Structure formats: structure tokens, C-alpha cells
Amino acid sequence: MSQATLTRPGGPNTDEWRPSRRGHGHPWLTLLAVALGVMVVGLDATVVAIANPAIARDLGADFAQLQWVTNGYLLALAVSLIVAGRLADRFGRKTVFLVGVAGFAVASVAVGLSGSIEMVIFWRVVQGFAGALLQPASLAILRNTFPAEKLNMAIGIWAGTSGLAIASGPIVAGLLVENASWEWVFFLNGPVAAVAILLGLWVVRQSRDPDAAGSFDLPGVGLLSAALFSLVWALIKAQEYGFGDILPLGFFAGAAVLGTAFILRERSARHPLMPLGLFRDRSFSAGTVLAMLGFFALFGSFFFLTLYLQQVHGMSPVDAGVRLLPMTATFIVASPVAGALTARFGPRPPLVIGMLLTAVALFALSRIGVQADYLSLWPWFIVIGMGFGMVLVGSTEAIVGNAPVHLAGLAGGIQQTAAQLGGVLGTTIFGTLLATRVGDVLLDKLTGAGVPAEMAPGLAAAEDYVAQGVAPVPPGAPQPLADAITTGSHLAFMTGFQTALAVGAVIALLASFAALLVRRGENTTAGAHAGI
Structure with missing residues (x-):
């Protein structure tokens, strides 16, 4: 039996004097639990695309229904991330994280057990809400667990774990679909989530914002959720109808109106959902934009590189996933390296270098032709993976590290929302330009x-x-x-x-100049009561 000792956590945002069992609050074990939880979301990011054709065949889904398998998840995730981050700050990051992991696992198994495309779509929406709970809380847990000198390395490993899941997703999904069935693509999340929950219950220490006990900003929640829904829905419809069509234009206008109303609400609310003072910090704002641009470049290029390999070169999904391993595997390695660089020099150098590497790689790939052999592709895949790893870790530190500790959950929600919007913008704008x-x-x-x-x-x-x-x-x-x-x-x-x-390369190059605005986060509770 493990011995229990009476200890006090090291910060004002953790539970006070209480028994601490062996391993409880241990930073690296906490990172392992958090990484396993994030891994189920990373796997889901790529396995669904591989499973979609089999889902359509088995359940008789048409193209519009198949789109909703992805879009339903995306909408639920995008509109919930910031709210979920604030819930984690108020009710406890550990609690919200574990609820999110459990919810994601249950929804994943339910997708596999679904007998109709309508039920698949329903449980994918539930997956989106659950994923929104666990992702911001995972970053907030790291922020409240690791000391300043170790936080960047932890973020690098956290990002690398997500990259490992994304990289292995197409290969694992292809093997499962070919040798078992598409249902096992979703069942796979169950055992991984179970380990994350058991380990999290044992080692993760509870933390929360001590000032979040006031009333929850329900009008702010409604306005922000509606604004994000309108924005993401407009982007989805822009892929189908084009940016000039009245339908996406109407939703873009609605997002602008609702966003303005949200800002006005937050300026007057006693307990705002999102304290606008966060964005007065130049590094926080620049980090948010750079997170969006990093995912813009990665998802835009990744989606169309996959089409190029499968449709133009005739590769199977598994073969295409294997050919893209230099990109995804380098991302896994680059993330901890970027964490070490950020710890030593701050987020500015990794962000500038990462955006420049991304610009060079996208420009080089924009010169390839129909018959380009793989030897001319894989070096640039490595460069993209290195660039994205630098940008993800640097931008995450710029956001989370420059937010007060008591708002760590909210900062994680903002980072994840920026990433999701960047991914949708990348596939939408790249797709519109291409079409x-x-x-x-x-x-x-x-x-x-x-x-x-x-x-x-x-x-x-x-x-x-x-x-x-x-x-x-x-x-x-x-x-x-x-x-x-x-x-x-x-x-x-x-x-x-x-x-x-080529357009993506120009945007990445311009973003490298924006990265010069970023400074190192202080990772302190300063500002907790300074109008933020």
C-alpha cells in the first residue's frame, strides 16, 4: 500500500492542504495521463477520413450525410472550446478533463455500434463536445503542474504526442478497415481512454480559478457560441458554394454581428466569459494569430497533398499515409526540440524559424508537377513537419505562457479554437483557390x-x-x-x-514577421487581479 503524506500543492490555484498519495501531482506522470487523453482526439482527426468510404457503403450514406460525419464534429468542437476552457477554470481542470475523456470514449464506442448514418452523425457531435472539454483542460493542467523552466518542454511533448496520433491515424485506420471493419476505428479509442482515465484519477492534481465562483456569463456563452457557429458554418458552406454566394456571406455577416455583441457584453459583464484584457498583451494576440496561421498552412497543404498522392499518383489511403510519414514523424521530433528552444530563447525564434521553414516548403511544393517522383517530395515534407512543430509549440507557449495562471483553461480554449479555425480556413481557402x-x-x-x-x-x-x-x-x-x-x-x-x-507560402512568409512581436511568457499569477 502506498504511503500518504500531508502536502500542500505549490500554487494558489490548486487544492490546499490534503493527503498526497505516491505519484499524485508528479509532473511527468501527469503529462503521460494528459498525453493519452489528447491522443484519442489526435487519432480521431485522421482515422475518420479513412473510414468514411466504408461507412458510406455499409450504412448507405450519401455525400451530404458523409460530410456531416465530419462537419457535425467540427461544429460542436469549434463552438465549445472557449466555453469548455472557462468551465475547467471554474469547476476544476482535472474534473473537466476526465469527463471529456470519458465522454469521448463513450461516444466513440457508440459510433461503432450505430446502425444508421443518423446515429453516427449524432454521436460524432457528442464526440465534438467531449473533445472540447478535454483539450483546453489538458493544457491548463500542464500550466498548473510544471514549473516555468519545464513548461515549454512539457508543451513540446504534449504536441508531439498529438502528432504521433495524427501520423499513425491513417495507417492504423487503413489496416483496421481492410482487415476488420470501420467500427474498430472508433472502438480503438476505448482502451486508450480507459488508461488515461485511470492514470488521471491517480496522478493528476485538481486545480481551478479561485475567482471563478461567481455567476457564469450565460449571455456571453450564447453570443460566443452563436458567433463561432455562424463563422464555421459560413466556412463550411463557402467550400460548397464559394465565398461570393449569399448563403456563406449571410453567415459571415451574422458572425460579425454576434461577435460585436459578444465583445460589448464582455466589456460590461461582472464575470465575463472571456476577459478582453487578455488581448491587450501583444504576445498573446500574436500567438493566437500564429496558431491559426500554422494550422492554416498545415491542414491546407496536408489535405491537398493527400489528394495529390491518392488521385494523381493512384496510391491507396494507407500508402499515402506512409508516404506522408516524413512530415508527421518530423513533427513528432520537432515538437520537443521546439519546446527546448522555447525554454532557452522564448517563443519568438521558434515561431520565426517555423514560419520561414513553412514558407520555403510550400513554395518548393508549389513547383512540383504531375509526374514528380517521391524523392523530390519527401525532403519538403520533412521541412513542413519541422516548421509546424516549431509554430505549434511556440504559439501555444505565447498564448498559455502569457495568460495568467488562473485563466489557464480559458487560454487553452482560445489556443484550440484558433487551431480549429485555422484548419477550416486552410482547407476552405486552399480549396477555393484550387477550384x-x-x-x-x-x-x-x-x-x-x-x-x-x-x-x-x-x-x-x-x-x-x-x-x-x-x-x-x-x-x-x-x-x-x-x-x-x-x-x-x-x-x-x-x-x-x-x-x-504558392499563396500559402506568401501567407507563411508574412506570418514570420508577425512572429517578431512575440515575447517570452512569464508563467506567473501576475495580472490575476489587474483588470484581466
Whole structure:
């Protein structure tokens, strides 16, 4: 039996005098518990894309329903992260984290047991809410557990664990779908979450904001959730209809109105959901923008590189996942390295270097052609992985490290929200640029590849498929015609691909200048009562 001693946690945001069992509050064991919880969300980020075709076949889902398997999760996650972070500050980071892990595990198993696409979508929404509970709380737990000189390394390992899950997701999911069934892609989360819960119950120390006992800002919750929902929904619809369509424009306008109302509410609330004084800190604000831009570049490029490998080069999902391992594996290594650099020099150097590396890699990849061999790709995958690892760790430290300790949960929610919005913006804007450019050049590329002039306009109407890398070859087409259609379609796709990545490179380069505004976080309770 482990001995219990009477100890006092080392800060004002942890529970006071109480018995401490062996391992309770141990920083590295706490990091392990938190990392396992975050791993289930990281796995889910990539396994669903691999499982979607099998889900559609088994449950008879159409394309719109299949989109909701992803969009329902994304919407629930995006609108809940900041609120979940504030809940963690008020009711206890350990409690909210463990509830989130348990909820995510239950929802994952329920997805696998679902007998209809409607139930899959419902439980994916539940997964989104549960994921929102555990992610900000995990960062807040680290902030309240590690001393200042160790926090950056802990964040680096935390990020590397998430990268490991994201990297292994496509391969694990491919093997499970091919050798078992798509349900096991979701069942996999159960045992990982169970270990995280048991370890978390034993080692994680409770912490909360001692000033959060007042009434909860329910009007602020409603306004912020509605604003984020409108923004994310507008981005989702912009992928389908384009940014100029009245539907996404209406939701963008609604997001602006609701966001303004939220700001006005927070300025007058006695117990604001999000103290606006946080954003007066230049480093905090710059870190939030850089987190968004880092995920913008990663998710935008990752999504279309996957299409390039699968549709243009004809790889299976598992093969494409293996080919992308240099990117994801380097990210796993880069995150702890970035944590060490941040601990020594502050977040500014990793952020500047990371954004410059991202810009160089995206520009180099924007020069590749249809027949580019893998030897010309993988070095740039490594550069992207290194750049993203630097940006993620540096921006997270800039946000969490420059927020008061008592608002660590809220800071984690803001970081995660910025990341989610950046990912949606990346796939949306890259996709819009690619699709627009494909529409501009498709007819010329088809006729230039040898498609008869009288046939090309009809094929050009399938530009939406070509923007996904698919060649619209009619059934029974003669081989020479099929080859011409494939060549022209792939050339058009690559034109859009090159344009999107070149724009991403320019944005990453500009972001490297914004990174110069960031300074080292103090990781103290200073500011807790200074109007923040």
C-alpha cells in the first residue's frame, strides 16, 4: 500500500492542504495521463477520413450525410472550446478533463455500434463536445503542474504526442478497415481512454480559478457560441458554394454581428466569459494569430497533398499515409526540440524559424508537377513537419505562457479554437483557390492534352471532380481518349494545386514577421487581479 503524506500543492490555484498519495501531482506522470487523453482526439482527426468510404457503403450514406460525419464534429468542437476552457477554470481542470475523456470514449464506442448514418452523425457531435472539454483542460493542467523552466518542454511533448496520433491515424485506420471493419476505428479509442482515465484519477492534481465562483456569463456563452457557429458554418458552406454566394456571406455577416455583441457584453459583464484584457498583451494576440496561421498552412497543404498522392499518383489511403510519414514523424521530433528552444530563447525564434521553414516548403511544393517522383517530395515534407512543430509549440507557449495562471483553461480554449479555425480556413481557402484556378484552365488543359474540341466543354463541367484530383473519364472511353482526359484533368488540378500552395507560402512568409512581436511568457499569477 502506498504511503500518504500531508502536502500542500505549490500554487494558489490548486487544492490546499490534503493527503498526497505516491505519484499524485508528479509532473511527468501527469503529462503521460494528459498525453493519452489528447491522443484519442489526435487519432480521431485522421482515422475518420479513412473510414468514411466504408461507412458510406455499409450504412448507405450519401455525400451530404458523409460530410456531416465530419462537419457535425467540427461544429460542436469549434463552438465549445472557449466555453469548455472557462468551465475547467471554474469547476476544476482535472474534473473537466476526465469527463471529456470519458465522454469521448463513450461516444466513440457508440459510433461503432450505430446502425444508421443518423446515429453516427449524432454521436460524432457528442464526440465534438467531449473533445472540447478535454483539450483546453489538458493544457491548463500542464500550466498548473510544471514549473516555468519545464513548461515549454512539457508543451513540446504534449504536441508531439498529438502528432504521433495524427501520423499513425491513417495507417492504423487503413489496416483496421481492410482487415476488420470501420467500427474498430472508433472502438480503438476505448482502451486508450480507459488508461488515461485511470492514470488521471491517480496522478493528476485538481486545480481551478479561485475567482471563478461567481455567476457564469450565460449571455456571453450564447453570443460566443452563436458567433463561432455562424463563422464555421459560413466556412463550411463557402467550400460548397464559394465565398461570393449569399448563403456563406449571410453567415459571415451574422458572425460579425454576434461577435460585436459578444465583445460589448464582455466589456460590461461582472464575470465575463472571456476577459478582453487578455488581448491587450501583444504576445498573446500574436500567438493566437500564429496558431491559426500554422494550422492554416498545415491542414491546407496536408489535405491537398493527400489528394495529390491518392488521385494523381493512384496510391491507396494507407500508402499515402506512409508516404506522408516524413512530415508527421518530423513533427513528432520537432515538437520537443521546439519546446527546448522555447525554454532557452522564448517563443519568438521558434515561431520565426517555423514560419520561414513553412514558407520555403510550400513554395518548393508549389513547383512540383504531375509526374514528380517521391524523392523530390519527401525532403519538403520533412521541412513542413519541422516548421509546424516549431509554430505549434511556440504559439501555444505565447498564448498559455502569457495568460495568467488562473485563466489557464480559458487560454487553452482560445489556443484550440484558433487551431480549429485555422484548419477550416486552410482547407476552405486552399480549396477555393484550387477550384477557381481549375475552372479557369480546365478546358485549355483538356484540349491541349488531345481531347476533341467538341467533347471538352462537356467534360469541363465536371470541374468539381477535377478539383479533387479525379479525372472524369466516361465509362467505355477508348484508351487514348481516357489517357488524354486523365492527363488534361491532372494538369488542371496541378495548376490549382500550385496556385494554392504558392499563396500559402506568401501567407507563411508574412506570418514570420508577425512572429517578431512575440515575447517570452512569464508563467506567473501576475495580472490575476489587474483588470484581466
